[in-house]
Amino acid sequence: MSASVSSTALSSNLRHDWSLAEVKALFEQPFNDLLFQAQTVHRGHFNANRVQVSTLLSIKTGACPEDCKYCPQSGHYNTGLEKEKLLEVQKVLEEAARAKAIGSTRFCMGAAWKHPSAKDMPYVLEMVKGVKAMDLETCMTLGKLDQEQTAALAGAGLDYYNHNLDTSPEFYTSIITTRTYGERLQTLGYVRDAGMKICSGGILGMGESLDDRAGLLIQLANLPEHPESVPINMLVKVKGTPLENADDVDPFDFIRMLAVARILMPQSHVRLSAGREAMNEQMQALAFLAGANSIFYGDKLLTTANPQADKDMQLFARLGIKPEAREEYADEVHQAAIEQALIEQRGSQQFYNAASA
Numbered sequence: 001m002s003a004s005v006s007s008t009a010l011s012s013n014l015r016h017d018w019s020l021a022e023v024k025a026l027f028e029q030p031f032n033d034l035l036f037q038a039q040t041v042h043r044g045h046f047n048a049n050r051v052q053v054s055t056l057l058s059i060k061t062g063a064c065p066e067d068c069k070y071c072p073q074s075g076h077y078n079t080g081l082e083k084e085k086l087l088e089v090q091k092v093l094e095e096a097a098r099a100k101a102i103g104s105t106r107f108c109m110g111a112a113w114k115h116p117s118a119k120d121m122p123y124v125l126e127m128v129k130g131v132k133a134m135d136l137e138t139c140m141t142l143g144k145l146d147q148e149q150t151a152a153l154a155g156a157g158l159d160y161y162n163h164n165l166d167t168s169p170e171f172y173t174s175i176i177t178t179r180t181y182g183e184r185l186q187t188l189g190y191v192r193d194a195g196m197k198i199c200s201g202g203i204l205g206m207g208e209s210l211d212d213r214a215g216l217l218i219q220l221a222n223l224p225e226h227p228e229s230v231p232i233n234m235l236v237k238v239k240g241t242p243l244e245n246a247d248d249v250d251p252f253d254f255i256r257m258l259a260v261a262r263i264l265m266p267q268s269h270v271r272l273s274a275g276r277e278a279m280n281e282q283m284q285a286l287a288f289l290a291g292a293n294s295i296f297y298g299d300k301l302l303t304t305a306n307p308q309a310d311k312d313m314q315l316f317a318r319l320g321i322k323p324e325a326r327e328e329y330a331d332e333v334h335q336a337a338i339e340q341a342l343i344e345q346r347g348s349q350q351f352y353n354a355a356s357a
């Protein structure tokens with residue numbers, strides 16, 4: 001695809017019929033050709049120097065009945081994680097205020113459940129309404145939903161529902177046995193039918209093959225509508241989980257995954273998700289070049305560490321990236337955060353001035 005293809009041509013070109021051979025051919029291109037193609041598609045649909053920032057909060061931690069082999073919160077494994085009951089609504093709203101203050105535009109609340117229970121739903125709905133009233137976008141990830149729960153969440157004003165397919169249908173059964181791929185697709189269908197936006201992606205580094213990586217992206221891209229948000233996680237290896245000693249992902253292969261996601265789903269936000277603590281700045285810069293345009297922002301994911309917010313702002317400043325603003329107010333907050341980060345960076349001995357090197 002050439003750099004001169006117009007954005008109108010690209011938007012009318014959304015595809016939902018990708019084959020394994022086609023997607024593997026994208027992966028197998030020389031790295032520079034793949035990145036050029038992904039960046040070209042990216043520029044046809046987005047401002048290439050804007051990245052959306054979301055903050056995560058675990059609203060109910062640990063003791064999950066599911067057996068996802070990657071997950072520190074599964075009750076099947078002993079990871080030493082301290083279990084918590086559902087947080088109080090007030091506490092969640094305080095955390096949302098903190099996220100807004102550091103410049104986040106979306107607040108994502110996650111619960112270690114197989115599915116929400118009837119007794120928890122009223123609290124969850126209060127959380128959605130409260131966060132929404134703070135002028136933040138709302139996102140939840142609560143496991144499997146039924147149609148009634150989905151309608152209630154949509155009615156409360158939930159913008160996004162996160163439910164990952166995680167990997168290809170073929171590899172999935174080696175990772176999770178307590179929930180089927182079909183159930184995941186059903187939940188995504190309910191979310192779409194209720195008019196909410198879908199956030200769905202997966203994880204690299206679980207021992208999957210190239211076919212599995214391509215297979216996951218095909219599942220997502222061949223949905224009737226592309227998920228608006230596609231989180232690509234690099235496995236965070238947590239001691240006590242069955243995948244604690246999994247082999248590292250080749251950083252370039254991770255970047256390839258982001259690039260192919262960008263090409264297949266040109267209008268979606270592709271999120272450079274979990275695993276950034278183990279990535280250097282150069283790798284993250286390549287991720288943005290490949291078309292990733294969203295991150296989790298704030299020093300914690302759900303239970304594991306994420307880069308400090310000021311470090312991210314410093315990186316953005318060095319790359320000339322600005323956080324995607326939801327509204328003017330958010331822009332001012334971001335600007336203040338960037339300026340503060342720059343002041344701190346100037347005082348830091350670690351600052352590497354490429355221009356004078």
Ligand code: SAM
Pocket residue numbers: 064070071072073110111112113114141142143144162163164166201202203233234235236237238274275302
């Ligand atoms: N329990 C709900 C569910 O699974 O649908 C919501 C929370 S769950 C922690 C959300 C997603 O986090 C999982 O689908 C998985 O993709 C990701 N995740 C969990 N543990 C991870 C890890 N150690 N490394 C990378 N991603 C992880």
Ligand code: DTB
Pocket residue numbers: 056072073110141162164201202231232233236273274301302303304305
């Ligand atoms: C997603 O794809 N990644 C996020 C979010 N959606 C819910 C979760 C990452 C969790 C990483 C491990 C942890 O912090 O517990």
Ligand code: SF4
Pocket residue numbers: 064065066067068071072073074075111112113114143
């Ligand atoms: Fe439970 Fe979600 Fe972790 Fe699976 S990924 S064990 S469903 S919290």
